[in-house]
Amino acid sequence: MRHVTGPVAALALIAAYAAHAEPVVVEADGYLDVVTGRIVRPAVVVVDGEKIAAVNPTTRPAGAKVIALPGQVLLPGLMDDHxxxxxxxxEGWETEPVRFTGADFAMRAIPHAEATLLAGFTTVRDLGTGLGFSDVALMKAIDRGWVAGPRVVPAGHALSVTGGHCDQSTGLGPGVEPPEFMSGRADGVDEVLKAVRYQVKHGAKVIKICATAGVLSFEGPAGAQQYSLEELRAAAEEAHRHGLRIAAHAHGTEGIIAASKAGIDSIEHNSMMSDEAAAIIRKNGNFVTPNLHLIDTLKETELPPALAAKQAYLGPLAIESFQRALKYGLKVAFGTDAGVFPHGDNAKEFTARVKHGDTPLNAIRSATIVNAELLGTPDRGRIEAGLLADVIAVAGNPLEDVALLEDVRFVMKGGEIYKQPR
Ligand SMILES: [Zn+2]
Incomplete structure (x- = not known):
């Protein structure tokens, strides 16, 4: 057991080789049982290696190292699915796909990954700007202990129709292409199958497909369906054959309905979900991922006018769709679209969720047990014996003040401490 407190990335290198000699006991005022929704007081969490060995046991292990967190409440490590x-x-983000190499993207991700982890997010799903499989490289670097960051579920390149939201050269001149042999551009069922297989081959752990037009790209109209039901179904079936989940970017109603019918696991953004679409999603059991902090924070004045107009149109509809998702009792996942706003601000989504009608407990469940179900990772999302020791702490009761999650004081991932109160 060791503590990473200084230059985190450098020390994390050593962490990969450090032995976990002694068990660790984390003591706090209480912990949030996300299943029952209760704060259990006090909290004594025994960590052995990378897992939680016991919670509030009658006897403590001999020779354990004690981490005392007075005044703190523990929660499971948070998860961001987008x-x-x-x-x-x-400056210049629009042309990066043809100016950057995969190495550039991977290097830039390093401080972002560290900021995300230190904000209490111990698992993230990286949804598809992975040119050159930079997101897969980042996952490996973190798992090897080369750099500090959350557990990453990478998508590789997002699938897109030619000229679509996730075609990395939409808006650029003819012949201007990303340097990679094959990104996620695919038209028709055959190409879709090949593109999914290509992402899987090179390490994607989730598939991302752009079902409709988007905001931060130069095509229109906002929300228009881009992939057909047939193409979406082919992608979903192929992802599932490989044991992977699939996420669809979808703003417009027709694309949302098609994604649901195609068997897409999570519908991202879900901006124009009508009552009809909500009923279809409820029947099919897809998750939906609203990004409300993004809507509250995106400065339209800083976007090119055509993109600002799309955001101004979709933003209010997306908030209505979120409220409709609550009304219909849909499975609402927790995803922020961090990168469109600064990394490390992910927890502001909790405050935005509550502001727009959710309860603190429901929002926290989204980022823990709901996301664990969506990602197919039952080894995390709760503070429970046998699960991964991904544990964070905040200075008080987050059910009374959800904004406490914006100031995480303690971060443990897999038994390693990355942040601790002085
Ligand atoms: Zn996104």
């Missing part, structure tokens, strides 16, 4: 770690809206 980030872009190698991406940030900054």
């Amino acid at each position: 980030v872009h770690l190698n991406y940030i809206i900054a």
Whole structure:
């Protein structure tokens, strides 16, 4: 057991080789049982290696190292199902796909990954700006202990129709293409199958497909369906054959309905979900991922006018769709689209969720047990014996003040401490 406190990335290198000699006991005022929705007081969490060995046991292991967190409440490590770690809206972002190499994207993701982990997010799904499989490289670097970051579920390149939202050269001149042999561009069932297989071959752990037009791309109209039901179904079936989940970017109603019918696991953004679409999603059991902090924070004035107009149109509809998702009792996952706003601000989504009608508990469940179900990772999302020791702490009761999650004081991932109060 060791503590990573200084230059985190450098020390994390050593962590990969450090032995976990002694068990560790984390003591706090309480912990949130996300299943029952209760704060259990006090909290004594015994960590052995990378897992939780016991919670509030009658006897403690001999010779354990004690981490005392007075005044703190523990929660399971948070999960964000929609980030872009190698991406940030900054000067010239529109042409990066043809100016950057995969190495550039991977290097830029390093501080973003660290900021995300230190904000309490111990698992993220990186949804497809992975040019050159930079997101797969990042996952490996983190798993090897080369750099500090959350557990990453990478999508590789997002699938897109030619000229679609996730075609990396939409808006550029004819012949201007990303340097890679094959990104995610695919038209028709055969190409879709090949593109899914290509992502799987090179390490994707989830598939992302762009079912409709988007905001931060130069095609229109906002929300228009881009992939047919047949193409979406082919992608979903192929992803599932490989044991992977599939996420669809979808703003417009027709695309949302097609994604649901195609068997897509999670519908991202889900901006124009009508009552009819909500009923279809409820019947099919897809997850939906709203990104409300993004809507509250995206500065339309900083976008090119055509993109700002799309955002101004879709933003209010997306908030209505979120409220409709609550009304219909849909499975609402937790995803932020971090990268469109600064990495590390992910927890602001909790505050936005509550502001727009959710309860703190429901929002926290989204980022823990709901996302664990969506990602197919039953080894995390709760503080429970046998699960991964991904544990965070905040200074008080997050059910009374959800904004406490924006100031995470303690972060443990797999038994390693990355942040701790002085
Ligand atoms: Zn996104």
